[in-house]
Amino acid sequence: xxxxxxxxxxxxxxxxxxxxxxxxxxxxxxxxxxxxxxxxxxxxxxxxxxxxxxxxxxxxxxxxxxxxxxxxxxxxxxxxxxxxxxxxxxxxxxxxxxxxxxxxxxxxxxxxxxxxxxxxxxxxxxxxxxxxxxxxxxxxxxxxxxxxxxxxxxxxxxxxxxxxxxxxxxxxxxxxxxxxxxxxxxxxxxxxxxxxxxxxxxxxxxxxxxxxxxxxxxxxxxxxxxxxxxxxxxxxxxxxxxxxxxxxxxxxxxxxxxxxxxxxxxxxxxxxxxxxxxxx
Numbered sequence: 001x002x003x004x005x006x007x008x009x010x011x012x013x014x015x016x017x018x019x020x021x022x023x024x025x026x027x028x029x030x031x032x033x034x035x036x037x038x039x040x041x042x043x044x045x046x047x048x049x050x051x052x053x054x055x056x057x058x059x060x061x062x063x064x065x066x067x068x069x070x071x072x073x074x075x076x077x078x079x080x081x082x083x084x085x086x087x088x089x090x091x092x093x094x095x096x097x098x099x100x101x102x103x104x105x106x107x108x109x110x111x112x113x114x115x116x117x118x119x120x121x122x123x124x125x126x127x128x129x130x131x132x133x134x135x136x137x138x139x140x141x142x143x144x145x146x147x148x149x150x151x152x153x154x155x156x157x158x159x160x161x162x163x164x165x166x167x168x169x170x171x172x173x174x175x176x177x178x179x180x181x182x183x184x185x186x187x188x189x190x191x192x193x194x195x196x197x198x199x200x201x202x203x204x205x206x207x208x209x210x211x212x213x214x215x216x217x218x219x220x221x222x223x224x225x226x227x228x229x230x231x232x233x234x235x236x237x238x239x240x241x242x243x244x245x246x247x248x249x250x251x252x253x254x255x256x257x258x259x260x261x262x263x264x265x266x267x268x269x270x271x272x273x274x275x276x277x278x279x280x
Contacts, residue, residue, distance in 0.1 A: 206255050239280050240270060
């Protein structure tokens with residue numbers, strides 16, 4: 001019988017089943033560290049929905065910066081995620097700058113003007129999803145140069161695919177992470193996204209971003225043969241990103257099409273295949 005999940009493991013299983021699945025392919029000794037990083041990411045991702053104005057969100061993000069800073073001095077805040085994160089930072093000697101970069105990336109979600117263009121969105125995905133993968137490499141002790149480079153490209157693949165998949169849900173809340181310049185170029189307003197998340201303009205936007213993500217997937221495939229096997233668990237979300245992009249193309253780049261998510265068994269197979277073969 002498996003031992004009960006830690007609070008961080010339970011949070012990750014409930015709120016981010018993709019990363020929970022990927023963490024299960026890590027060696028048992030490293031699994032809890034990946035659960036903790038994943039729960040930290042869940043907390044950051046929830047900031048935007050938890051506040052009514054950007055200034056309050058920035059305060060919450062600063063609180064996480066303080067958690068990391070205090071941990072580097074051996075002080076840990078009593079909180080179901082902050083305390084294990086702090087102890088992880090201290091015990092593994094994690095570079096606070098790596099965590100700070102992941103926190104800072106989330107500031108883009110709070111900007112009232114939104115994400116300006118595809119290049120900015122690419123940078124956001126590399127810093128948020130890619131930054132979390134980079135931290136995963138650190139806790140796995142697998143920071144070979146090829147793995148670090150792969151983490152950036154894998155992060156863009158998974159990050160952009162996730163943004164496209166989530167765009168109808170965010171639009172229903174009156175929000176979007178799709179680049180404003182690209183939306184304007186295609187004549188799509190935020191109100192249009194909420195009313196017609198599968199409109200022709202939205203599909204054109206999705207195609208541009210999907211093709212950007214696919215270009216990073218090509219680069220990633222070229223790097224993976226040089227990536228040590230020990231690094232793979234940190235990069236596994238890329239398999240899910242590639243799967244989403246493939247299904248999105250099959251759905252005519254309609255982010256709202258039910259075929260984009262597909263059956264969960266297929267997601268599990270995609271992750272297992274990358275874990276076993278090192279291919280995506």
